[in-house]
Amino acid sequence: MPPTNWIYFDTSPTTWWLLNHLALGAVSFWVIRRQQPLPDWVFLLIIGAITGLMRLPVFLYNLPLNPDESQLLAQGLTLAYDPILYRSVDPTTSGPCNSFLLTFFYLLGFKLDFHLAHVLSWALTFASLMLIYQSLKRLQLSLYAQLAILPAVAFVGFVQDEDYLHYYSESLAIVFLSLNVYLMSCWQQQKKIRLFELIVFGISTALIVLCKIQALPLAFVLGVGSLVSIYVLHKQQFFIYASVLTLSVLGVWGVWLVHLWSYGVLEDFYFYYIKANVLLKKNFVANSPKSPLTLLLTFPLIMYTHGKGFEYFFLPLLFLGLFFIYFLFTQKRPWKTLIIKHYFWVIIMVYVGMVIITVIRTGSFYPHHFTYFILPCCLLTGLFLAYLPARWSGLILLTQGVYFSYFLIGTVTQKGINKYPTFISEIKELSPVSRAILQYAQPGEYLVVWGWDCQYYVETQMPQGVNENHSVRSAMEHSLQKIYFQRYIRDMIRTRPAIFVDAITSETLWMDDTARYAHENYPKLAQYISDNYSLKATIKGVRVYVKIKTKLKPDKNNTDFQPVNQNITK
Incomplete structure (x- = not known):
């Protein structure tokens, strides 16, 4: 258990917040002004420290931030006593991997409480950021890799809404999605695909669906993208490589389905995880007054009204994207002047469209569903920065600027800047x-x-x-x-x-x-x-x-x- 007896946070830890704002701001200005990247280990250590220290009040907060968090912890605890899924635990819309990960920590000796859940949420998010950063580097965007993930770092570090801080069921799926994109970026860099990487890609793809069933369309997009990469890089051996990928996916699912069948819960898995979740919108969100087309057209408004701070992460991408489109057409440069082959970015754009469809499909608009955007948006931000003149790099500070403004307003008005004071946790634990x-x-x-x-x-x-x-x-x-x-x-x-x-x-x-x-x-x-x-x-x-x-x-x-x-x- 964290040492809550010697460190406390009240509702206004002004000095703590100020130091972290200044630290991230200093790193950002240094990279923008010098136009030189920091060494990888230094950069990752800094952003890891800033996001981790800003989450420390949440780490010490041993209360549920979201009902989903309690559900997952209870499931992880139960599986430690009876590990047969659908005999002991129905994870409903969450995949079994999220619960089994908690069970793994329980078997290592950790207590399954909210301290652990909050730390694990940050750890998985930071793991995704590291994979995204490495993907940008493999795409030959070294300097821009550090700039591109700064808006995500600011969001992860300074967001206060509980929907983004709890152990949400999308977090592990996003790690596997980020791993797949990292592997695809490696293929772009080395101009070849190693069979071991292809097997890892297939295993990761299979596990994504066992993390979150709503992530299936995103896994499908990347799966098709991997086949495109195989065709471009190994046209003569396409069927061999495609077979290895397919067998890797089927191998994981084959083992999983045989395991369920051996315990007599295979049909339960199909019924409760697949059929019941397909009918989820019909059964629980049937009164949604808007059609899918209307939801698609009004998605920017949905993001603004339901984002709970995630819209601030989008600001640098929005402005950089507008300038990117302007320069792309006014400078009349051909598409081949982009940093890498354009088909990779077509895949990423399709991925963005699929994220939008995934978010609006149920009509529920839970804020943590928006975290699927972090992966493709960081990649696109890196592309835009690489293509635009250096003077536009300062736009990546917009997210930090918004959160720093909220910090100043909260401090001056004395409304409080920390929603998770330690003493409340200890009183109500x-x-x-x-x-x-x-x-x-x-x-x-x-x-x-x-x-x-x-x-x-x-x-x-x-x-x-x-x-x-x-x-x-x-x-x-x-x-x-x-x-x-x-x-x-x-x-x-x-x-x-x-x-x-x-x-x-x-x-x-x-x-x-x-x-x-x-x-x-x-x-x-x-x-x-x-x-x-x-x-x-x-x-x-x-x-x-x-x-x-x-x-x-x-x-x-x-x-x-x-x-x-x-x-x-x-």
Whole structure:
């Protein structure tokens, strides 16, 4: 656990912020003015230190920043006890890799708490930045590589919105996407493709879909791009190289599917991860009033209204892009004067378009979905800088300028500049509900929470006793609700959790109507709880039930308790 007893942050750590702003500003001005890059190790050490130090208040903040973070931590903890996916854990829209990564750290001896999640979020983001930086260098954009990622560094370091600071499910997928682009940039530099690199590319591509299913279109674009690279660089051996790539992807998925089949959860994987997620928009965002074409045309407005600070990252790219287009046509230079072969940049532009489609597809516009833009936008910024006169390099300071302005305004008006003061974390680190739970159970025993309050799993370090740890798909009306609810009951019978918590209150996310979503409104669940559990505590509407010390009584006459595969077949 971080040393919270000797370092604290209040709401206005002015000196801390000022020093980091000045440090990043000094590095930026040095590179712009001298038009010479710093040594790689120096540059990466500086940006790593600045982003890490600016995240230190968040590292010390042992509270959930976003509901997704609690879900992933609970899943990682549960898989340490029962590692069979869809028998113990349904990651819903997140891929299993995000949860298994947390399980890996748990097995190494780390406690799966919010400290770890916040540090891991930064580490994955910084890993992506390093891969993007190395990609720019391989594209012969050495000086511009350092300039191009400075807006991303400013965003990662100074953003305060929790959507970009928590352990979000896109972060690991972005690392693999960045790795694939890095490999493609290596092929552009060396004018050949090594078979080992092709195998790594294929494995990475296969894992992307197991990190985040929404990233599948992005993986597909890069996969097609890799085939284009193979054709250009190894036309005579295209089928051999393409076969190696294909077999690498199929090898990972073959092992994964055989693993699921051997434990009898293969059809569950298809149903809950693929089919259910395809129907997600229909089931939960069906009332979106705008058509896909309207959303596409109004995307700049969507970014402005939902970006929560990400729009500041776009400012340098926007202005550099406008000047790039102007110079491209007014100077009448042919496309071959670009730094490298133009087909790579066509792939990147298609990638940008696919990111836009991915973001608007569900109509939910979660801010952390915008982080898919960091990879292609940094690359395009490097291209624009390399093509434009040096005097335009100062535009990359726009993102830093906006955040520095907010720092000055917050300091002068005394509104506070830090949303994550350490003392709040220490006061609220263990909620009253979790304290009550731990009076009747202990870490390692199964816990079930009806509602959307997965932080109780994390605070008590108790694994989830049901696949779906936030109950939305089991409780809310949609086309697949019956199947989800039946699985919920089956899971409780299987795990016999020590504690059942009804967390439905007026403050519950999505399910804030207690008269509609309390567990008593679901007869089979209500009967099961009534027969096997006793109410021990009620805390601000949250009810804690403890298992009765007798043999549990499943309903033998209940014909709904059938394997999900049979429900699908019917």
